[in-house]
Amino acid sequence: MIRILVVEDEDLIAQRVKRLTQEILGNQLHHLAVCPTFESAQAYILEHPIDVVMLDLNLNGKDGFQLLEQSVAQSFQTIILSAYPDKAIMAYEYGVLDFISKPFNKTRLQKAFDRYQNQDYRSEYPVKYLAIKKKQKLQMIATTDIMYIRGAGNHAELYLQSGQVELHDKSLQHIVKLLPSNFRRVHKSYIVNMQLVVSIANNYEITLQNGHCLPISRTQYKQLKDLLS
Amino acid sequence: MKYTLIVICFSLFLPKVTAQNICAFERKPQAFPIRHWTSCTLNASDTNCVGKLLAKPPATQTFQNRHRYRLQTQVVFKNAFNKDLLTLRVQGLHGVQKVFWDQVKLYTNGTLNAQNKITRVGRYHFFVAIPDSLSQQGTHTLTIIYQQLKQAQFSRLNVFLGDFEIFNYHEKSNNRQMVLMLTIFLTSALFFLIFYFGFGQKASFLFLSLYCIFYAIKSTLKPYQNFYVPDFLIPYLSFEYAHLVGNIAGVLLIAFLIWELTPKYRWRHLGAFLALSIASFFILSEARFLFLMMFWGGAIIAYGLYRRAKGVIWILVGLLGFFIFMYLWVNGTLGYGYFLGVIFFIVSMTVSVGQKVARQIKLRQAAMLHSAVLENQLLKKSIQPHFILNSLASLQELIEQNTEQASDFVEKLADEFRLLSQVAHQSLILLSDEIEMCKTHLKIMQYRKNACFEFITERLSGNEQVPPGIFHTLVENAITHGYGVKRQGKFVLCKSIEGAYTIYSFFNDGEVQAEDLLSQANGTGFKYIEARLQESYPDRWHLERQIVNDGWEVKIQIKH
CATH class of the missing domain: 2.60.120 (Jelly Rolls)
Known part of the structure; x- marks a missing residue:
């Protein structure tokens, strides 16, 4: 069951998204809400849990960059609907699941939801930064600085090369879709930056450059062994 | 003095x-x-x-x-x-x-x-x-x-006694110099005349050209008279004619200086000097008039220097050179000092005028380029990809859901583009056309936002001329920023005249967010409006934006 929020200030387009989404998802759609402004969307998010936000990048003439940053820091996945195709790469780098250029048809929307539902999907344009919510503002963490990520319920702990640990709001299942291919989910609770793996031991553990040992799942063992040798 | x-x-x-x-x-x-x-x-x-x-x-x-x-x-x-x-x-x-x-x-x-x-x-x-x-x-x-x-x-009085052969030789060389001077005068006259017809018919060029022509005439009348001219052409009072022609030339020269260096009261100024020169024809000798003229011209140049008028330096150089040659001629040091002086002056004027024309051409090119840039901006602004792409996305929905409205929507889009392409290349258009554009844009946005917008005009005749796209831009801006939640809008454009100012005030009841006041003012929309106003009313306009009761107001003041 998917809960969706559409943030779009043009009624006709919002109506279109709503109609097509209903057609595509059918029974899987739990709920779909439309907010015309980012402020009203923020208020809505505080009170309602959601899975996917479909965001128009240019709301009421505001700079879409800020909206984007705030959206990708949340636990839900973000799909951008935009009339600015040149912003696509930037949006992917900040960790959106998909970027749909306007105008769009049902097939394109279908593809976006497929990406959301497909566990094995990996983004063609991997994320470069993960947004961390700090007290006052957002902090962007470069993915190259991340050693590994540990799942903690609905959140994820980012273990950085500097030794710091930061909390990201998305679940491992969501993050892994966005990350570059050198990140690998080696365990139910771990995603590892494979470039930093030094060795793999028989006791289903891998050792990283700084000496950390992480467990790996049995199903991954053989593949990882091959990969490292 | x-x-x-x-x-x-x-x-x-x-x-x-x-x-x-x-x-x-x-x-x-x-x-x-x-x-x-x-x-x-x-x-x-x-x-x-x-x-x-x-x-x-x-x-x-x-x-x-x-x-x-x-x-x-x-x-x-x-x-x-x-x-x-x-x-x-x-x-x-x-x-x-x-x-x-x-x-x-x-x-x-x-x-x-x-x-x-x-x-x-x-x-x-x-x-x-x-x-x-x-x-x-x-x-x-x-x-x-x-x-x-x-x-x-x-x-x-010069009386020489000598061999005729010697005089003959001098006569011939005088003749050659005479021809040379005439050629210079007439060529310059032609040159300035071409400038006059070629570059915006600036009166000062015409005056300078006529000055050269009159000087050429004067130089044939006096003092050498080496050319054979039938009696009925060289009047028996050739001296008086030379005096008259000299005075006319003087007036023309002063007219040139007035038009080049002073901004106001030109005709009155010229009239005063003309009266003086007519009086001096009867009262003063030719040479005295010449010095009066130079004094007058010097005063104009001093004023030009004070005002830092363009090209004044070359005029000053020309007149100073003229003065020096005149002095040498009067002194007897330089036989042809008088004519050399005039030629020096004319050459300096040519340089001054040439520089001016070059500057004018540059300015005109810059203005044309500027107009082209503005035209481009208007078109670009109005057919921005996001506008078209959003419109197409809306159209998609209408095609699938409401074909009748879809057709109407396409018509409105076509109307707006048609109007835009008609006015973009003009620097001023009829206000009624501008309003038409605003209304079409509002209709398009009505469809897209499923809203109801109303455009009201007050005290407009429709015949007013305004730069294209000004109010259209204001409407665009207002819709983009002010109608996020609101699905109803009122836009009012009214004109008032206060003394020397025409004031257009544009009101809309969009949502007010103070932070927008700054961010919008630096946006491309307002930059475009300011550039258009500056092009059409250089330094005679004022633009003001403010938050008023329940909305926004933009005031554009234009001085007549």
Whole structure:
């Protein structure tokens, strides 16, 4: 069951998204809400849990960059609907699941939801930064600085090369879709930056450059062994 | 002050007349100036004064306010001249001259009637051949009875005695220089005339061109008159004509300076100087008028310098050069100083005018480029990809859900683009067209936002001219920023006139967010509006944005 929020200030387009989404998802759609402004969307998010936000990048003439940053820091996945195709790469780098250029048809929307539902999907344009919510503002963490990520319920702990640990709001299942291919989910609770793996031991553990040992799942063992040798 | 200047300059003109009266000639005559005269002023009744011996040779005399003179000198030939044609060359007098050699009348230059009134003025310079019988060895007497024109100023009398061949040679070289000068004047005249017709018909170019033409005419009238011109063309009062033409040229020169260097009251200023020059034609001598003109011109240039008018430096250089050449000419140092001065002046003016034209062309190109950039901006702004793509996305929905509205929506889109492409290349359009564009845009946005927008105009005639896309941009801005949640909008455009200002105020009831006040002001929309206003009303406009009760207001003030 998917809960969706559409943030779009043009009624006709919002109506279109709503109609097509209903057609595509059918029974899987739990709920779909439309907010015309980012402020009203923020208020809505505080009170309602959601899975996917479909965001128009240019709301009421505001700079879409800020909206984007705030959206990708949340636990839900973000799909951008935009009339600015040149912003696509930037949006992917900040960790959106998909970027749909306007105008769009049902097939394109279908593809976006497929990406959301497909566990094995990996983004063609991997994320470069993960947004961390700090007290006052957002902090962007470069993915190259991340050693590994540990799942903690609905959140994820980012273990950085500097030794710091930061909390990201998305679940491992969501993050892994966005990350570059050198990140690998080696365990139910771990995603590892494979470039930093030094060795793999028989006791289903891998050792990283700084000496950390992480467990790996049995199903991954053989593949990882091959990969490292 | 003015008069001291004129007096100082004029003291240079006063003839030096001394009592020394004997010129001794050696064997072979060369052109030899006779500078020393025994002269006296004749009474009107003294008609038969030739040969009359003066009891006492008068001392140095000035000729002011005297109209008849008897000039006499003694010339001693130490040897006889038997080979060459002995010739007198007389130059510099305005009036009628009778030339006597040893009490024999040789030549009358001009005609007098029975009452000793001038009926035809003689030439400014002329030759008199002395017969062999009168050029014997020994002492001779040269007498010139000179009836001066009332208006003429005695400036400089030059009498040369010499071989005709020598004079002939000088005449030819004079002629060549004359032709050269005429060519320069007329070419310059043509050059400025081309500038006049080629570059926006600036009056100052026409004045400069006419100035050159009149100077060319003047130079043929005076002082050389070497060209053969039929009598009916060279009027008998050629001196007066030269004076008149000189005055006209002076007025034209002042007109040129006025138009180049002063911004206001040009015709009045020119009228005042014209009146002065007409008066001076009857009162002042030509040379005095020349100095008055230079003083006047100097004052205009000083004003131009004070105002930092463009091109004033070259005009100053030209006039200073003119002054210096004039001085050298008056001084006798530079024979053609006067004409060289004028030529120097004209060349300086040409440089000044050329620079001005070059600057004008540059400005025009920049303006054209600017217009092109603005046109481009308007089109780009209005057919921005996001506008089209969003519209197409909306259209998609309409096509699938409501085909009738879809067709209408396409029509509205077409209307807006059609209007835009019609007005974008103009710098001013009818306000009614602009309003039409605003309304079409609102209709499109009504569909897209599923909203209801109303456009109200007050106190407009529709015939007003405004730069294209100004209010259209304001409507666009208002919709983008002010109607996120609101699905109803009111836009009011009204005009008022306060004194010299026309004020357009544009109101909309969009949602107010103070942070927008700044961010929008720096947006491309307002930059476009400001650039358009500056193009059409340079420095005569004012734009103000403010938050008012329940909305936004933009005020555009334009000074007539």
